[in-house]
Amino acid sequence: MISLLGWIVFILAVITIVRTVRILELVSILGGDKEEVTDGDNKFNAWMMMIFLFVCLGGMTYFTLDAKKYLLPVAASKHGVITDNLMNINFLLIIFVFFVTQILLFYFAFRYKYKKGEKAYFYPVNHKLEFIWTIIPTIVLGAMIFYGLKVWNGITAPAPKNAMIIEVYGKQFDWTARYAGGDNVLGKSNFKLITDENPLGVDRNDPASADDKITRELHLPVNTPILFLFHSRDVIHSAYFPHLRAQMNCVPGMTTQFFVEPTITTDSMRLITKNPKFDYVLICNKICGVAHYNMKMGMVIEPAIDFMRWYKDQPLVFPPAAPAVPAAAGDSAKAVASK
Numbered sequence: 001m002i003s004l005l006g007w008i009v010f011i012l013a014v015i016t017i018v019r020t021v022r023i024l025e026l027v028s029i030l031g032g033d034k035e036e037v038t039d040g041d042n043k044f045n046a047w048m049m050m051i052f053l054f055v056c057l058g059g060m061t062y063f064t065l066d067a068k069k070y071l072l073p074v075a076a077s078k079h080g081v082i083t084d085n086l087m088n089i090n091f092l093l094i095i096f097v098f099f100v101t102q103i104l105l106f107y108f109a110f111r112y113k114y115k116k117g118e119k120a121y122f123y124p125v126n127h128k129l130e131f132i133w134t135i136i137p138t139i140v141l142g143a144m145i146f147y148g149l150k151v152w153n154g155i156t157a158p159a160p161k162n163a164m165i166i167e168v169y170g171k172q173f174d175w176t177a178r179y180a181g182g183d184n185v186l187g188k189s190n191f192k193l194i195t196d197e198n199p200l201g202v203d204r205n206d207p208a209s210a211d212d213k214i215t216r217e218l219h220l221p222v223n224t225p226i227l228f229l230f231h232s233r234d235v236i237h238s239a240y241f242p243h244l245r246a247q248m249n250c251v252p253g254m255t256t257q258f259f260v261e262p263t264i265t266t267d268s269m270r271l272i273t274k275n276p277k278f279d280y281v282l283i284c285n286k287i288c289g290v291a292h293y294n295m296k297m298g299m300v301i302e303p304a305i306d307f308m309r310w311y312k313d314q315p316l317v318f319p320p321a322a323p324a325v326p327a328a329a330g331d332s333a334k335a336v337a338s339k
């Protein structure tokens with residue numbers, strides 16, 4: 001309601017200004033002013049340029065700094081720190097050029113306002129100047145592209161041999177994780193094998209699947225390289241780890257991957273963010289259907305020892321078959337034997 005009233009007041013104010021300007025125009029026509037633009041008008045416009053410059057640059061600086069509270073906390077992965085640096089350097093460069101060009105633009109409009117009898121200097125060409133303002137941006141942009149490519153090659157390089165393999169499986173609308181177990185090899189999977197009991201379609205006949213474990217929450221040991229393999233059952237999803245600065249599409253029918261090394265545990269991040277309720281998340285970043293907004297999985301980054309404790313209790317994809325003889329029958333058989 002208040003915002004509606006605000007809008008009404010704003011619109012009325014704009015209409016009032018427009019009508020006032022029109023009345024002033026009519027008054028000046030009736031008054032028979034000969035000069036349409038006076039010296040006073042030029043001065044007024046020149047000063048307005050300076051006021052506009054300072055108010056807008058000041059406002060922009062204030063609101064940009066104020067918006068920092070909405071940004072993600074410090075990157076919690078090795079490559080996140082590198083990509084954050086790349087972005088910060090790009091931003092610093094852009095902000096520097098923005099300030100220099102805007103200050104020059106508005107200062108020139110102020111300094112060289114129209115004055116009677118003063119003629120603009122005709123200066124059609126200067127090759128040296130053109131060379132300088134072509135070569136400097138070329139060198140700077142070339143360096144930024146080179147730096148960006150170097151970072152890209154680093155973060156997309158093959159995972160180290162000892163990386164822990166985890167499958168992240170997306171479907172409308174949830175995530176499931178499969179850990180590769182002691183052999184660090186995921187058992188084969190096939191969509192034709194998907195059943196209620198085997199939601200990822202893991203191949204029971206592949207010996208590598210015997211020690212695979214399925215979880216509905218991600219736990220990652222800190223300072224350990226992790227190779228994520230992404231799969232999707234239905235449509236394209238995108239596995240997004242905002243705090244690790246990592247994202248990868250999950251495409252039906254193919255495996256996508258990236259490796260990441262988490263560096264900050266959940267507990268440390270709670271101290272850094274001063275938020276005791278902070279939790280890492282994996283979310284879907286591709287609008288994949290009606291419940292897309294709800295497609296997320298909790299993630300815990302913890303010391304290796306805590307990770308092992310948690311991992312031990314997770315269920316195998318194929319739990320070992322129950323003994324053929326019911327335990328109760330075995331007990332009564334023992335009781336008979338002891339008599």
Ligand SMILES: [Cu+2]
Nearest residue numbers: 237284288295
């Ligand atoms: Cu999704």
